[in-house]
Amino acid sequence: MRDRICRVLFVLVANAGLYCATWAQAADLSGVWMQGAAGNQTWNPEKLPFTPAGLAAFKGNLPAGGKEQRLAADTNDPIGGANPPGLYRSFTYPRPWEFIQLPDRVVQIFEWTNHWRIIWTDGRDVPEEVVTGPFWYGYAVGKWEGDTLVVQTVDLDGRAWMDGRGTPISEFGGKVEERWQRTAPDTLQLSITVTDPAYYTQPWTSNVKTYKLQKKGAEYGELGEVIFAPIDEQLFNSTIRDPSAVVPNKAP
Amino acid sequence: MPSRLQSHYVCAAKMRLHFATFAIFAGALAFTAPVSAHHGTAPNYKMDESIVLTGTVTEFRWRNPHSALLLDVKDASGKVINYAIELPSPGVMARGKMGWTRNTFKAGDLVEFHAHPSRTGAPVAVGGCTDSCEVLINGVSPNNPEADSKSATPASAQ
Structure with missing residues (x-):
């Protein structure tokens, strides 16, 4: 009996030590963060190394604005129908997250x-595929490299644009490495590297996104509710978006 | 202190229509603060033009991610047109310099609203509210005067 108790205690203490060691080396990224409106809202404005399939996907994504000054009703932007923006587009948008x-x-x-999205930091392996995927916000596993949280995200839903420019990622085939670092008490930086042989001939790395800490009591220091409800989106589209975008001479 | 709209626009013409319903200011645009709705409705509007819509509130939609103010505005012939003004989400309007609430506008209020007109000529406009909207309700600005000294609202987007 005593042996059994000792064995249990040993396992508990050993695990607690491992747990504390892992925790101790992690940087504290907690807080509400936001990229300002002036921040770059694309991941990479340069020409990306598309495969033919990737280029077709990119050209098939029709965002509003851009060189064409495409009207909102002429886009096929998924969020125009109140679909989720998806993980990576959320990081490009000037709204707070925690x-x-x-x-x-x-x-x-x-x-x-x-x-919301979970990054597992319990030492599990990055799966090849999760049976319930694909996911608009992916499946993510993270580990600490010094003070940098390195995250591998897989199982992304190919319907989600990576940014408002329509940067595509292939369903299941795309993997993204995120590198999160708190470079100053009020500053968090992120860069991503996309590996997606179906859409890109080689991995590409994004520009660096910078997020500022939103302190409690500040304008954006607490998250609010911003749900895209289809019932509201349909009303908006029928009464505002479409009337403001239907060019009279465009109809045959 | 000049408002953002006053700072950015040089009015070139002003057209006053019957019943003084709306005046159009078309002018050179030095630069415009971005109005980036979440799925890019900005191309739908003439962002280099500003119109002043004067009318009576029929509805104030305080909803995510798009809000809207609907006004009955009389045109030159006296015909009443229901104008829809696209606004940011409540999360943007409630914060910072605007400080608006769902009760900011009530049906029947007389409103004078500076907005950017639709490219199509439809009775739709966008408020162009970045840090604040330029608007008077029954002659009074609803914006939060105490927030003027605060840092600019970082999100113009919805």
């Missing part, structure tokens, strides 16, 4: 459309 750091996972909560 890091909640727990011993075995990091949770990100996005005000913009009220979605």
